[in-house]
């Protein structure tokens with residue numbers, strides 16, 4: 263198994279190219295099932311292990327997929343088995359995204375129930391309730407959900423809480439339903455915006471994209487021969503910004519979408535880091551010794567993303583002052599805290615609130631990665647720590663960050679991938 267060895271306290275300096283967004287490419291690959299043109303090319307694709315998982319899933323259903331550097335071409339003309347097995351759904355919950363397109367295209371699907379995840383329960387009840395309102399029947403057997411419908415019919419769906427995945431799944435089914443579907447409390451995340459825009463390029467009629475009320479007029483079929491460029495990964499960009507702030511130095515990120523990072527940039531500026539922006543690049547200059555702690559709450563877009571909460575804790579641990587952090591999306595998403603504390607962070611938890619003591623002297627230790635974003639937080643803390651840190655189970659990070667060690671080494675970090 264691979265692990266990272268990191269020797270901390272090297273200043274960071276240089277430029278990093280940000281990859282395409284993981285959370286955008288996964289639903290787009292699922293949505294390609296709906297393309298009657300059958301051949302779909304995506305560019306700026308991050309070839310992460312999660313991307314490979316969803317590609318394997320489509321291949322299992324009969325598709326053929328070819329990869330070339332950062333683009334993929336999907337031929338769905340022989341995709342005819344609407345089945346998502348446990349092995350692929352359990353490694354990545356986002357495999358569940360195929361449910362909406364499969365039910366829309368075939369009128370049936372058999373898909374493994376994803377169960378829990380590394381940081382606690384992650385239910386699928388909103389997906390199920392939403393699809394039921396569109397006319398889908400569900401039966402469970404042996405850990406699987408069997409979905410069938412005679413005819414999808416538009417409906418009004420009001421989610422109790424904003425859900426990225428449930429919005430995506432319901433939208434992908436509703437585009438081929440008879441009549442109008444209205445989704446209240448819909449996700450406005452950029453990744454869902456790109457999904458809706460892609461569906462519209464194929465001929466769907468979706469309005470309200472980027473708001474919390476999406477309206478879909480069902481159409482008979484969808485087709486495009488256009489190549490689609492995946493949007494830049496705002497979470498990868500945010501991770502490197504936070505890393506640069508915490509470790510110190512001067513770093514430029516290229517291939518970003520500045521409009522997706524407003525809240526993160528505002529929060530970072532409140533700590534006193536210097537940030538210069540233009541539409542597709544951003545430059546950050548930081549001396550952590552003169553930064554001040556800032557309180558934070560995670561929220562749905564355009565709020566501060568839960569996917570950067572762990573990384574923010576690492577930053578707050580090394581700069582002046584104490585801070586409070588409230589996790590509003592996943593109340594249990596704190597598996598990184600004991601590992602960060604092993605490096606010398608002083609973080610205490612009370613339900614979904616964390617108190618973070620600043621100016622902690624971090625020192626290297628052997629620690630373990632627990633999920634994608636938690637791993638990124640551990641790397642940032644290790645880059646700030648004195649001496650050697652070993653991070654085990656880095657397969658988590660490979661799910662969401664493309665060649666992170668190469669990108670960090672290029673800007674001066676001492677990080678090496680090794681094998682046990």
Ligand code: UD1
Pocket residue numbers: 284285286288355356383384385386387388389390423424425426427428453568569591592593
């Ligand atoms: C997506 C992202 C993930 C991010 C999360 C929140 C992908 C592949 N993953 O995950 O990186 O952390 O959004 O921004 O894009 N909920 C329910 N019932 C449901 C669905 C969700 O109660 O059926 C709750 C969840 O427990 C959570 C909240 O809704 O509290 C938001 O979850 P959701 O937006 O659905 O997360 P994902 O789409 O799984």
